[in-house]
Amino acid sequence: MESTLTGSETLTDVSGKLAGRPLEEWNAAYAKVENYFHALRIRNKALLGQLVLRVLERAMKRAPAEPDRSTTQIAAEEMDRIVTEWFAAVLQEPPTNADQMLSTRGRLALLLADMPGKWQDQFLRPGPWPVEFVGAMRETYLRAGPDFQLSKMTARPFDLGPLTTLTNLGRVPYLKMALAWTLFALLLGAIFYFTH
Amino acid sequence: MPGAIPQSAPAPGQSSPLVLTPLPRVHRGWRVFVFYSSALLLTGMVSMLFADLLWRTGWSASRTVLFILFVILFLLIAIGGMHGVYGFVLRAFGDPRRITQTDYRAQSIAGTSTAIVFPIHNENIVRVYEGLRATYESLEKTGQLEHFDFFILSDSTDPDKWVEEERRWYDLIHELDALGRVYYRRRTDNEGRKSGNVRDFLNTWGRRYRYFLVCDADSVMRGETLVDLVKLMEAHPTVGLVQTVPALVNAESLFGRIQQFSNRLYAPLFIAGLNYWALDLGNYWGHNAIIRTEPFMQFCDLPQLPGRKPFGGQILSHDFVEAALLSRANWEVWLAYDLEGSYEEAPQGMIENAQRERRWCQGNLQHGLVLFAKGLRGVNRLHLLLGICGYLAGPLWLMFLLTFNWIHWYQKYTGLSNITVHAFTPFLNLSGTAHALLIFTICMGFLFLPKALALIDLAFDWERRRAFGGLARTSVGVVGETIFSTLHAPLLMLWHTRFVATNLFGFSVGWSQQKRGPDGTTWPFAIRRHWGHTLIGLVWGVFMWRLNQYLFWWFTPIFTGMVLSIPLSVWTSRRSLGARARKLGLFLTPEETKPPPELVSLRSQMKIHEITADNTPARPHAGLAEAVLDPYVNAIHVSLLREKRLNPVYAEQLARLGVGREEVRILGEKLLAAGPAALTAAERLLIMTDAHALVWLHRQSWLRSGESLAPWWRAAIQEYSRRD
Numbered sequence: 001m002e003s004t005l006t007g008s009e010t011l012t013d014v015s016g017k018l019a020g021r022p023l024e025e026w027n028a029a030y031a032k033v034e035n036y037f038h039a040l041r042i043r044n045k046a047l048l049g050q051l052v053l054r055v056l057e058r059a060m061k062r063a064p065a066e067p068d069r070s071t072t073q074i075a076a077e078e079m080d081r082i083v084t085e086w087f088a089a090v091l092q093e094p095p096t097n098a099d100q101m102l103s104t105r106g107r108l109a110l111l112l113a114d115m116p117g118k119w120q121d122q123f124l125r126p127g128p129w130p131v132e133f134v135g136a137m138r139e140t141y142l143r144a145g146p147d148f149q150l151s152k153m154t155a156r157p158f159d160l161g162p163l164t165t166l167t168n169l170g171r172v173p174y175l176k177m178a179l180a181w182t183l184f185a186l187l188l189g190a191i192f193y194f195t196h
Numbered sequence: 197m198p199g200a201i202p203q204s205a206p207a208p209g210q211s212s213p214l215v216l217t218p219l220p221r222v223h224r225g226w227r228v229f230v231f232y233s234s235a236l237l238l239t240g241m242v243s244m245l246f247a248d249l250l251w252r253t254g255w256s257a258s259r260t261v262l263f264i265l266f267v268i269l270f271l272l273i274a275i276g277g278m279h280g281v282y283g284f285v286l287r288a289f290g291d292p293r294r295i296t297q298t299d300y301r302a303q304s305i306a307g308t309s310t311a312i313v314f315p316i317h318n319e320n321i322v323r324v325y326e327g328l329r330a331t332y333e334s335l336e337k338t339g340q341l342e343h344f345d346f347f348i349l350s351d352s353t354d355p356d357k358w359v360e361e362e363r364r365w366y367d368l369i370h371e372l373d374a375l376g377r378v379y380y381r382r383r384t385d386n387e388g389r390k391s392g393n394v395r396d397f398l399n400t401w402g403r404r405y406r407y408f409l410v411c412d413a414d415s416v417m418r419g420e421t422l423v424d425l426v427k428l429m430e431a432h433p434t435v436g437l438v439q440t441v442p443a444l445v446n447a448e449s450l451f452g453r454i455q456q457f458s459n460r461l462y463a464p465l466f467i468a469g470l471n472y473w474a475l476d477l478g479n480y481w482g483h484n485a486i487i488r489t490e491p492f493m494q495f496c497d498l499p500q501l502p503g504r505k506p507f508g509g510q511i512l513s514h515d516f517v518e519a520a521l522l523s524r525a526n527w528e529v530w531l532a533y534d535l536e537g538s539y540e541e542a543p544q545g546m547i548e549n550a551q552r553e554r555r556w557c558q559g560n561l562q563h564g565l566v567l568f569a570k571g572l573r574g575v576n577r578l579h580l581l582l583g584i585c586g587y588l589a590g591p592l593w594l595m596f597l598l599t600f601n602w603i604h605w606y607q608k609y610t611g612l613s614n615i616t617v618h619a620f621t622p623f624l625n626l627s628g629t630a631h632a633l634l635i636f637t638i639c640m641g642f643l644f645l646p647k648a649l650a651l652i653d654l655a656f657d658w659e660r661r662r663a664f665g666g667l668a669r670t671s672v673g674v675v676g677e678t679i680f681s682t683l684h685a686p687l688l689m690l691w692h693t694r695f696v697a698t699n700l701f702g703f704s705v706g707w708s709q710q711k712r713g714p715d716g717t718t719w720p721f722a723i724r725r726h727w728g729h730t731l732i733g734l735v736w737g738v739f740m741w742r743l744n745q746y747l748f749w750w751f752t753p754i755f756t757g758m759v760l761s762i763p764l765s766v767w768t769s770r771r772s773l774g775a776r777a778r779k780l781g782l783f784l785t786p787e788e789t790k791p792p793p794e795l796v797s798l799r800s801q802m803k804i805h806e807i808t809a810d811n812t813p814a815r816p817h818a819g820l821a822e823a824v825l826d827p828y829v830n831a832i833h834v835s836l837l838r839e840k841r842l843n844p845v846y847a848e849q850l851a852r853l854g855v856g857r858e859e860v861r862i863l864g865e866k867l868l869a870a871g872p873a874a875l876t877a878a879e880r881l882l883i884m885t886d887a888h889a890l891v892w893l894h895r896q897s898w899l900r901s902g903e904s905l906a907p908w909w910r911a912a913i914q915e916y917s918r919r920d
Contacts, residue, residue, distance in 0.1 A: 028902075031917070032898075034917070035913060035916060035917040036827070036898050038916070038917055039825065039826060039827050039916050039917075040827050040828075041828075070901045072901045072902070073899065073900070073901050076898055076899045076900075077899060079898075080895065080898070080899060100891045100892065100895055101838075101891065103891070103895070104830070104831050104834045104835065104891055105831075105835075107827045107828060107830070107831035108828075108831040108832065108835055110828070111366070111828045111831065111832070112375070114370075140375070143376070143379065143839060145347065145379040145381055145400065145401055146345070146376075146379070146401060146404060147404075151398075151399055151402060151403050151493065152399055153395055153398060153399055153493050153494075153496075153497035154497055155497040155498055155499040155500075156495075156497070156499060157499040157500075158499055158501065158566065158569035158570070159569065159570040159571070160501075160502065160565065160568050160569055160570075
């Protein structure tokens with residue numbers, strides 16, 4: 001990995017840094033981006049490496065202008081931007097960051113289109129994409145159920161007649177206490193009975 | 197969506213009641229009279245003998261108590277025995293009054309729509325989904341899949357379970373190519389437990405389906421049986437519910453195998469007997485039953501009972517009551533007892549079985565109040581009463597035995613003479629001992645008569661006999677099952693007494709979850725659960741020995757069960773012993789000797805899971821980590837949450853929980869900075885219910901540098917990077 005990065009002549013400097021930052025920081029950034037793509041089930045190592053480098057190259061261009069931000073953070077933001085832009089292009093939706101739902105929809109579409117199984121090579125690739133892939137991405141959606149058909153069941157109370165009064169006996173104050181005392185009295189009576 | 201609600205049903209939103217002509221009841225009334233008269237006649241005769249015995253040794257107040265208890269208990273034995281006798285006769289000569297007697301198989305189900313619902317609550321989700329898969333695949337083979345939809349109705353409160361349910365649901369629909377056929381929804385509010393869960397489904401989607409079929413978490417149904425059930429409903433428009441009789445299957449422990457053996461051998465007789473007097477006022481057991489949606493929605497929403505627990509409040513055992521409500525509205529409820537292909541599983545050990553009994557006990561005792569509800573049919577009241585008696589029998593037996601002991605103790609220590617006088621039935625010419633022995637023999641005879649009749653029934657059915665492994669092996673199995681149930685019965689008596697007492701006094705029994713080792717119940721757990729039984733058995737045994745050594749031997753089966761409860765519980769829960777019994781050809785059932793394809797599929801899938809399962813213990817809050825970090829699980833979770841907001845009822849529940857408020861975002865910050873342990877369980881659940889918070893958390897957890905995240909997150913991300 002590092003040999004590939006240092007090979008990028010425009011970004012290396014004399015102190016051996018990349019885009020003005022130590023190699024260790026780029027290493028951490030690489031790991032972060034790689035982890036995310038790994039979580040997206042990109043299992044082809046060549047493709048994975050290529051995608052990570054694409055993200056890092058954009059991060060390296062940004063890095064000199066933002067000395068206060070960490071390398072990992074810049075790389076992660078670039079990764080997020082690239083992925084969201086790609087979702088916007090494939091799904092034909094404006095890449096608004098208002099509620100991040102485009103990203104959610106995009107990830108779901110990837111899953112439903114079986115990107116990890118069938119279309120790894122299309123991930124983050126600029127268009128045009130195969131019609132089947134685009135169709136799968138745009139048309140599938142996940143649902144908890146068919147269209148709602150709302151109604152409301154209404155319970156009809158039981159008529160228990162006089163028993164209703166009995167069911168409220170538990171609310172009589174001190175009933176449990178009186179019950180305990182009665183049991184105690186019965187116990188005393190029993191002890192007396194058995195010992196005489 | 198195929199099909200529509202019946203023409204008689206009102207349009208959504210309206211609630212005009214259905215008008216049906218009441219069904220003729222003459223035959224059933226006669227059958228109820230004949231059946232219960234047989235039981236009462238027998239009880240009357242034996243009670244006379246018993247009263248005579250008591251009179252011979254001098255009547256007293258305690259003997260009056262003993263006599264009343266005997267009458268009640270023998271009546272219950274007689275009713276049980278009569279179910280066996282009537283069932284045997286009906287099976288031998290044929291029962292013309294069955295719902296399956298008509299030629300319903302020619303009925304088309306085109307235009308129908310049926311929802312198969314699986315209400316679940318923190319279940320073993322692998323097992324639930326494999327059961328669903330087996331049912332789905334079996335249904336697919338019938339070519340009628342298009343008329344059915346599947347719903348997993350989750351009430352799970354454990355966030356880890358929730359996320360696992362969603363992830364595995366996606367895997368399932370992906371593997372079955374069942375997107376738009378198998379649905380998953382989780383409630384945010386668990387109001388009404390299982391019945392509330394089903395009601396929520398009905399309120400949301402019910403009117404899309406003419407029928408719905410309720411499955412339990414461990415249910416499996418054969419595709420042909422499902423189609424048959426819909427055909428039965430189509431052929432009988434006045435039927436509101438058809439209950440199948442699920443066969444117990446897949447048991448591996450000795451206890452489980454004995455239970456499923458007795459279920460498969462004896463149940464056909466008992467259920468045929470039950471159908472004799474119940475007919476179209478049958479019962480509902482809560483699952484493996486098809487229900488006509490419209491009348492159920494109109495008449496079966498359960499009211500709260502007046503008063504407080506244990507009788508008041510929410511109705512816990514809803515099934516019996518729902519059947520009674522359907523019947524009250526003149527809809528027929530039938531038991532399709534001869535329809536095969538309906539399965540469920542049983543507890544694998546005595547303690548698990550008792551845990552289930554404990555839940556059912558409370559629900560059945562509550563029926564004591566429903567029993568008096570106006571307008572219910574008499575037969576439904578009988579169903580409710582028999583359910584209650586099933587649990588009251590335990591404490592009544594204990595009272596009977598204690599009263600019996602008391603009489604003997606009193607006799608001995610007061611120095612009263614024990615001279616027997618002539619009976620008022622002198623023609624019997626019996627000594628006191630022979631008189632007592634005769635009554636005992638009648639009781640035992642009637643207790644074991646259904647078992648003997650089940651064996652005779654089997655002997656005349658070559659195919660069934662072979663399916664049970666042959667008559668000789670089945671007979672040995674019946675003997676073994678009888679010995680085991682004799683030892684198990686005193687423990688059930690003690691358990692039921694405890695459950696009834698604690699429920700009546702409003703105490704919670706508070707049982708911890710069963711601790712199972714790889715081969716069943718562990719010794720320490722069995723000791724914790726059974727030491728009381730052992731102690732009672734020892735004390736009672738010593739007491740009886742000192743009281744009367746002759747009587748001691750009569751009580752031996754009771755003490756033995758109690759004293760041996762710990763090893764009995766551990767050994768019978770052993771899978772290895774279950775396997776050994778199977779090898780010997782003992783307790784075989786038709787589903788073991790010739791497993792149906794749906795069970796073969798289920799078992800093989802479960803075996804694959806067992807072999808490939810990652811047995812390393814999951815890190816705490818693994819579900820939360822997955823819902824936040826995994827890009828796909830997060831997307832599934834968020835999509836399902838977002839869809840909820842389209843339903844005004846769910847939207848209101850979410851708003852009530854505080855979803856969408858700024859406080860949730862603050863909790864999210866805390867979650868990232870300090871880890872899940874810094875939040876309460878309710879706070880974690882709230883975050884997981886908020887779609888925006890989860891999208892935000894997903895992004896932040898991947899965007900932020902490691903230093904700004906809690907060590908727990910860093911470890912979780914690290915784990916993801918290693919996951920294949």
